[in-house]
Amino acid sequence: MPGTLGRRLLPLPLVLLGASALVFLLPRASGLDTTRTVLRSRIADSAPDPAAAERVSRELGLDGPLWQQYLLWLGSALRGDLGLSFSTRTAVVPQLVAALGVSTLLTASALLLAGLVGIPAGVTAARRPGGPVDRAVTTLSVLGAAVPEFILAPLLVLVFAVALPLLPAAGWGGPAAAVLPVVTLALFPAALAAQLTRAETADVLGTLHIAAARARGLSERRLLWVHAARRSLTSVTALSGMFFAGLLGGSVVVEVVFAVPGLGRLLYDAVLAQDLPVVQGGLLALVTIAVLTTVGAEVVQFALDPLARRAAR
Amino acid sequence: MHPAPTRSRAVVLALLACLVTACGAGTAPQAGVAVPDGVVTIGLQFAPRSGFAVDTDDAFVLTQLGAVETLVAVDGERRPQPGLATEWTQVEPTTWRFTLRPGVTFHDGTPLTADAVVGALRYVAGVAAPPRAIAGAALTAEADGDAVLVRTAAPDPILPLRLSAPGTAILAPSAYAGDGPPSVVGTGTGLLRITEADAAQGVTLERFDGYWGERAGVASVVARFLPDPTARALAFRAGDVDVVLGLPEPAVLELQSTPDVEVQTVPTPRTASLYLNASAPPFADVRVRRAVALAVDRTALAEQALAGSGLPASEVFGPAVPWGGTGPVPAADPAAAADLLAQAGYGPDNPLTVRLWTYANRPELPTLATAVQAMLAGAGITAEIRIGEYAAQEPELLAGRYDMMVLSRNLLTDLPDAAGVLTSDYTCSGSYNLNRYCSPEFDALVAGLVDLPDPAARQDVFARAAQLLEADTAGVPLVHTVDTSATRGVTGFVPDPANRVLVTSELARTG
Numbered sequence: 001m002p003g004t005l006g007r008r009l010l011p012l013p014l015v016l017l018g019a020s021a022l023v024f025l026l027p028r029a030s031g032l033d034t035t036r037t038v039l040r041s042r043i044a045d046s047a048p049d050p051a052a053a054e055r056v057s058r059e060l061g062l063d064g065p066l067w068q069q070y071l072l073w074l075g076s077a078l079r080g081d082l083g084l085s086f087s088t089r090t091a092v093v094p095q096l097v098a099a100l101g102v103s104t105l106l107t108a109s110a111l112l113l114a115g116l117v118g119i120p121a122g123v124t125a126a127r128r129p130g131g132p133v134d135r136a137v138t139t140l141s142v143l144g145a146a147v148p149e150f151i152l153a154p155l156l157v158l159v160f161a162v163a164l165p166l167l168p169a170a171g172w173g174g175p176a177a178a179v180l181p182v183v184t185l186a187l188f189p190a191a192l193a194a195q196l197t198r199a200e201t202a203d204v205l206g207t208l209h210i211a212a213a214r215a216r217g218l219s220e221r222r223l224l225w226v227h228a229a230r231r232s233l234t235s236v237t238a239l240s241g242m243f244f245a246g247l248l249g250g251s252v253v254v255e256v257v258f259a260v261p262g263l264g265r266l267l268y269d270a271v272l273a274q275d276l277p278v279v280q281g282g283l284l285a286l287v288t289i290a291v292l293t294t295v296g297a298e299v300v301q302f303a304l305d306p307l308a309r310r311a312a313r
Numbered sequence: 314m315h316p317a318p319t320r321s322r323a324v325v326l327a328l329l330a331c332l333v334t335a336c337g338a339g340t341a342p343q344a345g346v347a348v349p350d351g352v353v354t355i356g357l358q359f360a361p362r363s364g365f366a367v368d369t370d371d372a373f374v375l376t377q378l379g380a381v382e383t384l385v386a387v388d389g390e391r392r393p394q395p396g397l398a399t400e401w402t403q404v405e406p407t408t409w410r411f412t413l414r415p416g417v418t419f420h421d422g423t424p425l426t427a428d429a430v431v432g433a434l435r436y437v438a439g440v441a442a443p444p445r446a447i448a449g450a451a452l453t454a455e456a457d458g459d460a461v462l463v464r465t466a467a468p469d470p471i472l473p474l475r476l477s478a479p480g481t482a483i484l485a486p487s488a489y490a491g492d493g494p495p496s497v498v499g500t501g502t503g504l505l506r507i508t509e510a511d512a513a514q515g516v517t518l519e520r521f522d523g524y525w526g527e528r529a530g531v532a533s534v535v536a537r538f539l540p541d542p543t544a545r546a547l548a549f550r551a552g553d554v555d556v557v558l559g560l561p562e563p564a565v566l567e568l569q570s571t572p573d574v575e576v577q578t579v580p581t582p583r584t585a586s587l588y589l590n591a592s593a594p595p596f597a598d599v600r601v602r603r604a605v606a607l608a609v610d611r612t613a614l615a616e617q618a619l620a621g622s623g624l625p626a627s628e629v630f631g632p633a634v635p636w637g638g639t640g641p642v643p644a645a646d647p648a649a650a651a652d653l654l655a656q657a658g659y660g661p662d663n664p665l666t667v668r669l670w671t672y673a674n675r676p677e678l679p680t681l682a683t684a685v686q687a688m689l690a691g692a693g694i695t696a697e698i699r700i701g702e703y704a705a706q707e708p709e710l711l712a713g714r715y716d717m718m719v720l721s722r723n724l725l726t727d728l729p730d731a732a733g734v735l736t737s738d739y740t741c742s743g744s745y746n747l748n749r750y751c752s753p754e755f756d757a758l759v760a761g762l763v764d765l766p767d768p769a770a771r772q773d774v775f776a777r778a779a780q781l782l783e784a785d786t787a788g789v790p791l792v793h794t795v796d797t798s799a800t801r802g803v804t805g806f807v808p809d810p811a812n813r814v815l816v817t818s819e820l821a822r823t824g
Contacts, residue, residue: 259537
């Protein structure tokens with residue numbers, strides 16, 4: 001296991017170096033005039049004074065050649081300093097940490113909820129393929145995967161904040177405010193987890209390994225929930241790593257509709273405002289997390305699946 | 314960019330708005346008289362983009378919430394009134410003396426002194442991009458007893474008005490102690506003191522009992538930033554906020570008929586216009602520009618295309634300002650438009666085809682462009698719509714490489730004086746003259762403002778300038794935007810067309 005982990009983590013510095021060049025260059029390839037965009041976000045003047053534009057360009061460090069800007073940024077980033085936001089003129093790192101904290105809580109809660117609902121539903125459905133439970137789970141999971149967040153979010157607000165005033169409609173702070181965003185975000189992974197678990201469990205239940213266990217006199221419940229379900233979780237755990245990284249920075253719709261100060265909203269606003277230090281820092285953080293969570297998911301997969309462990313050896 | 318995605322988004326938004334309005338009414342507090350020491354929650358549509366930096370447009374949030382003040386205030390007629398300064402005189406052509414209001418205390422307990430004001434003005438004048446109102450003025454300040462002398466590089470007849478802009482608000486010296494933008498927590502002079510400021514979520518304010526003016530009617534205000542229109546409407550329906558700004562049109566229609574909810578509509582100085590590039594054919598010919606103006610039915614655009622969420626424009630300035638056009642809106646006359654086009658050499662044998670640009674950053678613009686396209690077709694003009702991103706289009710616009718464009722512009726963002734926008738947008742050498750309009754008569758009229766300090770006389774010039782633009786068809790003003798707000802369980806909320814003030818001493822909860 002440590003050897004496998006080491007092999008997976010070895011290319012990380014190289015991946016991050018490549019990612020740093022990409023996240024630095026991509027926003028600059030948009031063709032937009034960053035100085036003018038920043039000026040417009042500070043003072044919405046359609047005809048800014050050229051002298052002011054020059055001063056702002058100097059203040060933002062955009063007046064030097066591109067390679068010099070990159071090396072300066074990379075050097076600072078290696079020291080843990082991602083610079084100052086072009087918009088707020090305050091340090092990027094605390095902004096990212098705060099937003100990442102919110103998004104991590106939101107995403108982890110959503111994936112946990114998705115797992116708690118989707119996996120048992122999938123396993124139960126696999127017990128009798130074609131039965132009423134299977135049909136219900138399949139229908140609900142297809143529906144869950146099909147309803148987009150921008151429809152589900154206001155629907156949930158209408159029901160649970162307006163018609164039944166049980167939860168706040170928007171905002172962040174306290175467990176009550178987190179319920180609707182978490183449920184909205186959890187629906188799609190829950191539906192996917194149910195479908196995957198159902199398919200995998202049904203496959204595992206048909207294997208010789210299960211038939212042998214059944215012949216040894218193991219109870220159906222134990223067969224289903226310990227032997228079959230455990231092995232069928234491998235694809236769900238593999239996906240959860242990617243989901244985690246994707247949802248961290250990609251839950252923009254949920255964060256905008258519920259006014260949640262997460263990473264997705266921070267990056268979305270930063271892209272629109274050409275706030276390059278925030279965009280660069282945020283993307284770099286996301287790439288790092290994506291790599292680490294994928295490796296983490298593989299580790300969990302190894303722990304759950306003896307076949308995968310043998311294959312790795 | 315293809316317009317289809319915008320249409321689908323509009324359909325989705327309309328569907329969501331229907332969902333918003335189809336549900337049962339939210340909880341409504343009992344109507345009644347003002348309750349002292351209440352808490353009012355406000356849902357704002359725009360979050361600060363620059364970390365509450367007072368030298369940026371974020372200053373509007375601070376003045377709206379009654380946390381900060383400027384040396385000069387403005388009244389409903391957009392004329393200067395005493396603020397933190399009680400009086401002012403022009404002691405020299407380039408120097409004004411502002412006498413400070415005695416007995417004013419900052420929220421941190423320190424007194425408002427001439428040195429504090431000088432420090433604040435020097436900071437804002439010295440940032441890389443000073444606020445529009447004082448940009449280019451080369452403003453300097455020095456203390457003079459209980460007054461402040463403010464100097465400009467050139468004689469400035471409207472310096473008091475410039476110092477009414479939110480970006481020139483005065484904060485306590487402690488605000489400027491750090492490295493970043495000045496801190497706004499507990500450093501203002503307004504009737505409410507900021508206790509928490511989070512640019513992503515909102516601001517919490519409490520009544521400042523040491524305020525020099527009338528005491529606030531609320532104990533505290535919680536302002537929440539809710540940028541999504543549907544989410545704002547839902548938060549109001551759910552009772553999460555007592556006051557909400559910038560409602561989507563379907564929600565307005567529903568809330569207007571909801572008991573205990575007061576919906577108010579106020580015109581803004583924002584105008585959506587059809588810009589016509591007069592530097593090249595076909596719009597170099599004034600007959601073609603007039604034909605376009607005649608082909609467009611501005612009343613139908615406001616009342617039908619925008620479903621009443623705008624007012625038809627008769628001139629570039631509308632009812633949001635005292636000098637705005639009050640005359641009848643020009644009626645559409647496609648037949649007369651076709652005649653003018655024929656005189657200019659266009660007709661069935663030589664059809665006129667133009668490119669009509671707009672951008673989707675403001676959702677009403679593609680709708681307006683589509684309606685304008687249909688109206689132009691009625692006069693024999695084929696307009697090919699191209700929807701893009703404004704930031705990407707701007708270089709082409711400034712270079713005059715376009716035919717016509719539907720564009721929305723806030724004409725008086727922070728300074729209640731139109732000299733700046735008339736100069737930049739319509740004079741021959743104007744830096745934002747998208748219409749490429751050039752009239753010596755117009756330039757002379759605007760140039761005369763340099764020696765005109767009287768606000769009433771200046772407003773008269775602004776009105777004449779707008780009439781001249783209309784006569785020369787320097788673009789076609791289409792609609793003036795309106796802002797809509799809704800309140801429930803509060804009294805004393807009056808929307809401000811200038812978008813500077815939301816919270817006043819009259820605002821209170823009712824019970």
